[in-house]
Amino acid sequence: MSLLDREMPDVVMTPDNIRSRTFPVLSNVLVAVAALVVSAAVVLGTGIGNWVLVVVLGGVFYLVGLNVAASRVEGRRAARNRTWQALIYTACVLAVLPLASVVWTLLSKGVERLDSDFFFTTMANIGARDPNGGAYHAIVGTLEQVGIATLLAVPLGVLGAIYLVEYGRGRFATTVRFFVDVMTGIPSIVAGLFILSFWVLIVSPWFNDGNPEYSGFAAALALTVLMLPTIVRSTEEMLRLVPGPLREGAYALGVPQWKTILKIVLPTAAPGIVTGVMLAIARAAGETAPVLLVAGGLARKNPNPFSGGQSSLALYVFQQAGDASKFAPARAWTAALTLVALVLIFTVGAKLLARRNKLTR
Known part of the structure; x- marks a missing residue:
C-alpha cells in the first residue's frame, strides 16, 4: 500500500x-x-x-x-x-x-389605414363622415422641418462640442457647458414660444410686407433649439472617449491640431456622434407644440417651408386623436406608426453609414 x-x-x-x-x-x-x-x-x-x-x-x-x-x-x-x-x-x-x-x-x-390613399392624399376637403384622407402633407412637412433642423443643428452642435473638448478653457467654456446643460431640459413649448416671439413676430414681417407669417422654417428653427443641446452633450462625451495617445501620436508626427481633429478624432468618435444625432432627430420628429405654435398646421400640402403654414406627423397625430370623426383614430395610429418607421429607417441608415468608417472597424 x-x-x-x-x-x-x-x-x-x-x-x-x-x-x-x-x-x-x-x-x-x-x-x-x-x-x-x-x-x-x-x-x-x-x-x-x-x-x-x-x-x-x-x-x-x-x-x-x-x-x-x-x-x-x-x-x-x-x-x-x-x-x-x-x-x-x-x-x-x-x-x-x-x-x-x-x-x-x-x-x-x-x-x-396602411394603404396608398393614406400616403398620397391630404386632409383637404375631408369631412367628418369621409373615411378617406391621408397624411401626405404631414409626411412632407416632417421631412422638410426635421431635415432643415438637422442641417442647422448638426454642424453647430458638433463644432460646439469640439470647442468644449479641444479648445475650451476657463470661464467661457464653463459657462457654455452650463447653458448647454440647462437647455437640455427646457420644455419644447418654450422653444416654440421663443421662435414665435423672435422669428414669427419680429423677423418674418420683414419678408412679408410687415405681416407675421407661419412657416415650416420657423418650426425647423424651434426644432433646432431642441436638438442642439442633445447633440453638443453627446458629441462632447464621445470626443472625450477618444484615447489621448491617438492625438499625441498625430502631434508627434507634426500633424496640425485641426487636421488631427478632422482626420483622427472625429472618425473615431463617429458612431457615438451618429447615435447622439439620431436621438436628437427622434426627439425633434416627435415634437408637437413647436410646430403648432409657429407652423400652424395645414390640411393641405405646402412644399415650401419658407412661406405659409405646414403640418407634421406629430401634429397630425395630435389633431386626429382629438377629432370627433370615427375615422380619425385609425388615421392617428397609422401616422404614429409611420413616424416611428421613419425614425427607424433614418437610424438604421445612419448606423450603416457610420460602420463604413475604417477607424471604427
Missing part, C-alpha cells in the same frame, strides 16, 4: 452524502408556478387588485421562494447569486415589456 493510500481514508459514497450542487431547471419552474398561484390566491381571493398586481406580487414571492429553495440545494452563497441573477433578468423583462407593448399596439392598430 502506498503512502497516499495510507493517508487518504476510504470514503464510501452513500445516498446521504451525495448532494447535487445545481438547482434543477424544473424546480425553478415549479417555484415560479407556485409563486404565481399563491399570488393569484392572495390578490384575487381578497379582491385587492387585478392580474398586474398578481404578476408583481408573484415576482416577489418567486424571488423569496427561489432563495429559500436554492439555499437548501446549492448553499447560501450560490442561492444569493441565483436570486440576484433572477432579479436582473426580471428587471430586463420589465424594461422590455413597455417597449414591446408600444410596438405591438402600433402594429395592431396602425395597419388599418
Whole structure:
C-alpha cells in the first residue's frame, strides 16, 4: 500500500452524502408556478387588485421562494447569486415589456389605414363622415422641418462640442457647458414660444410686407433649439472617449491640431456622434407644440417651408386623436406608426453609414 493510500481514508459514497450542487431547471419552474398561484390566491381571493398586481406580487414571492429553495440545494452563497441573477433578468423583462407593448399596439392598430390613399392624399376637403384622407402633407412637412433642423443643428452642435473638448478653457467654456446643460431640459413649448416671439413676430414681417407669417422654417428653427443641446452633450462625451495617445501620436508626427481633429478624432468618435444625432432627430420628429405654435398646421400640402403654414406627423397625430370623426383614430395610429418607421429607417441608415468608417472597424 502506498503512502497516499495510507493517508487518504476510504470514503464510501452513500445516498446521504451525495448532494447535487445545481438547482434543477424544473424546480425553478415549479417555484415560479407556485409563486404565481399563491399570488393569484392572495390578490384575487381578497379582491385587492387585478392580474398586474398578481404578476408583481408573484415576482416577489418567486424571488423569496427561489432563495429559500436554492439555499437548501446549492448553499447560501450560490442561492444569493441565483436570486440576484433572477432579479436582473426580471428587471430586463420589465424594461422590455413597455417597449414591446408600444410596438405591438402600433402594429395592431396602425395597419388599418396602411394603404396608398393614406400616403398620397391630404386632409383637404375631408369631412367628418369621409373615411378617406391621408397624411401626405404631414409626411412632407416632417421631412422638410426635421431635415432643415438637422442641417442647422448638426454642424453647430458638433463644432460646439469640439470647442468644449479641444479648445475650451476657463470661464467661457464653463459657462457654455452650463447653458448647454440647462437647455437640455427646457420644455419644447418654450422653444416654440421663443421662435414665435423672435422669428414669427419680429423677423418674418420683414419678408412679408410687415405681416407675421407661419412657416415650416420657423418650426425647423424651434426644432433646432431642441436638438442642439442633445447633440453638443453627446458629441462632447464621445470626443472625450477618444484615447489621448491617438492625438499625441498625430502631434508627434507634426500633424496640425485641426487636421488631427478632422482626420483622427472625429472618425473615431463617429458612431457615438451618429447615435447622439439620431436621438436628437427622434426627439425633434416627435415634437408637437413647436410646430403648432409657429407652423400652424395645414390640411393641405405646402412644399415650401419658407412661406405659409405646414403640418407634421406629430401634429397630425395630435389633431386626429382629438377629432370627433370615427375615422380619425385609425388615421392617428397609422401616422404614429409611420413616424416611428421613419425614425427607424433614418437610424438604421445612419448606423450603416457610420460602420463604413475604417477607424471604427
